[in-house]
Amino acid sequence: MIAVGRIFRIQQELDCVALYFDRFESFSSTQVTSQVGLSYDSRISRLQWTDFAEAIPKLCCKTLADIPLIDDSAYVRELLQHAVMDDLLGPANGPNELIKDMSVRDRYLVGKLAPRETLDEGNDWGNSAVDEAEDVVPDDLEVKAKPAPPTAGKRTKGGEQPKDDEALGKGEPETSDEIDVSKNQSLVPSSFGITFCVDGEAERIEVEARWGRYERIHDHGITKTRKNKNKKTGKEEEIEVKVWQRIPCGGKMVLDLKQGPVSRRSPD
Incomplete structure (x- = not known):
């Protein structure tokens, strides 16, 4: 039996590594690969195209x-x-992927968990996710002052329109203060749960949890050409991009199904 497919x-x-095909067909052949000029020394070999x-x-x-093409709806x-x-x-690029020139929150939209409290407040799980505020806090979380209501038609005793910023509805100037996501539980979830059922005869269950922790790395040598030319030299310049390294985490543990509280345990 011989099969031909396109990855x-x-x-x-x-x-493991799983290969998914979009074209595939298997067939019986009286020919063997050596008779048609194909030879290899192991189960996986690279051939000339x-x-x-x-x-x-x-x-x-x-x-x-x-x-x-594979015509199987399932x-x-x-x-x-898998694509979504x-x-x-x-x-997307494996358990040890590198995310280059963008933040993790911009690359992935779901699955992000924030620490429930900071390390200084007694969190024994660490708080490495908020080491660099510029890479963690989204721009749209920036606190902005609300403008004062406009005062159109309001005049002073002398008949002139007030010229101060507050009266003109401009409000207070914008502030650059940022919200600490580790202290604001309404913006980023810090935990999640799951509800499930098991057979009444079951005595224990095995729980497996997998996740990743992204850490900023600096000694990577990955650069890009800045689009804006250097003002002093007039030439385009190479700048180092931000790179995040994914560190796989997780593991398995067995929980006994018995009456009483479940102790706090970690699979990693």
């Missing part, structure tokens, strides 16, 4: 363009689910 996506996990393309018609009497939905989760939740 559509590569899903990287901690303990021209040799591979010339050998396929000899093996299955079809060209690569004739290999059909499989296509699975591919769509990678784009919104991540990690």
Whole structure:
């Protein structure tokens, strides 16, 4: 049995790599790979593309363009689910990915948890997620002063319009103070829960939790060309980009199903 497929996506996990195809066909052939000029020394080998393309018609009497697209609705939905989760939740480039030239919150829109309280307030889980405010707090969380209501039509005793900023409705100047996400529970969730059912005869359950922690790294050597030219030299300059390294976390633990409170435990 021989199968020919085209890889559509590569899903990287901690303990395996899954390959998903968009074109695939298996067939029986009396030919063996060595008879059509293909040879390899292991289960996974890299072949010259021209040799591979010339050998396929000899093996299955079809060209690569004739290999059909996979027409399985359940499989296509699975591919769509993986694509959406990678784009919104991540990690799109594997458990040890690097996010370059953008913040993690801009790359992924869901799945973000903030520490419930800061380390100084007694949090024994650490607070590395808010080490650098410029990379953690979104711009739209900046506190801005509300403008005072306009006073159109209001005149002073002398008949002139008031000229102070407050009277003109400009309000107080904007402030650059930022909200500390670790202290504002209405903006970023700090925990989540799950409800589920088990068989009444079950005596214990195994819980597995996986997540990632992103840390800013500096010694990476990744640069980009600044679009705006240097004002002094008049030339474009290379600047170092911000890079975040994902550190995989998580693990498994067994919980006994018995009456009483559950002690606080961590899978990692």
